[in-house]
Amino acid sequence: MxxxxxxxxxxxxxxxxxxxxxxLAHRRRTLPEITEIGAAEQTERAKRDAQVAATTQLGDVDREVKRQEKEIDQVRARVERDNKLLQSGTVAAKQMTDLEHEIETLHRRQGALEDDLLELMERREALEMDVQHAEAELAKAQAAVSDATGRRDEAFADLETQETRASATRKTMLPQFxxxxxxxxxxxxxxxxxxxxxxxxxxxxxxxxxxxxxxxxxxxxxxxxxxxxxxxxxxxxxxxxxxxx
Incomplete structure (x- = not known):
């Protein structure tokens, strides 16, 4: 030739x-931001899992608190009913003894339930702090993903400008050959x-x-x-x- x-x-x-x-093509494929985004997204997934787990635990405790409060209310209502019967003067002596025994038993039950509720409330407080921490960590991870993605997009835009300019120059050269x-x-x-x-x-x-x-x-x-x-x-x-x- x-x-x-x-x-x-x-x-x-x-x-x-x-x-x-x-x-330029090699740089596009090997931008450090691409690896950074992958790592940041992995961290974000882990932080999201932790946030979901903490929120789920808090929800479970909240339901247990409501159940415990409902049971305490039921015990209190029964004590109140029994006390009203005792004060009514309409019950026989034997029934009065049974009511007094039942009220005593209900008070012990109420005390035990309230102790359990206190423990649950303390546990709930700790879980609330866990949820707040998990949400803060998730927000940081999301910000890291957003920051790396923004820098990658800026780099891509710069590369595209350079590629467009070089491709245009190449196109004008081809008719020479x-x-x-x-x-x-x-x-x-x-x-x-x-x-x-x-x-x-x-x-x-x-x-x-x-x-x-x-x-x-x-x-x-x-x-x-x-x-x-x-x-x-x-x-x-x-x-x-x-x-x-």
């Missing part, structure tokens, strides 16, 4: 644009990563390997418009005064 030496030299500009686009040369360049770039590179001091600018004397002699003997390639990586070798030929 043949191409004007000046056109071949312009391949280096195209290769530089493609290298920039490749760097003959279709066969451009097809070869693109094919090599897709398979090897670099489509064209400068031959500098007898070394390929793509794979960085120094070419042997035989290859250098062949390249030196090739016409200036001959498209030559690196035998190691396949990149189009662009010859200039720096090539050492």
């Amino acid at each position: 043949k191409a004007d030496p000046a056109v071949q030299r312009r391949l280096l500009d195209l290769a530089e644009i493609d290298a920039e686009l490749a760097r 003959p279709e066969p040369l451009l097809a070869l360049y693109n094919r090599v770039r897709e398979h090897k990563g670099t489509g064209a590179a400068l031959l500098r001091s007898r070394r390929c600018g793509a794979c960085r390997l120094e070419l042997d004397r035989v290859v250098i002699s062949q390249i030196k003997a090739a016409p200036a418009d001959e498209v030559v390639r690196c035998e190691e990586c396949g990149a189009i070798l662009v010859r200039t005064a720096e090539s050492g030929l």
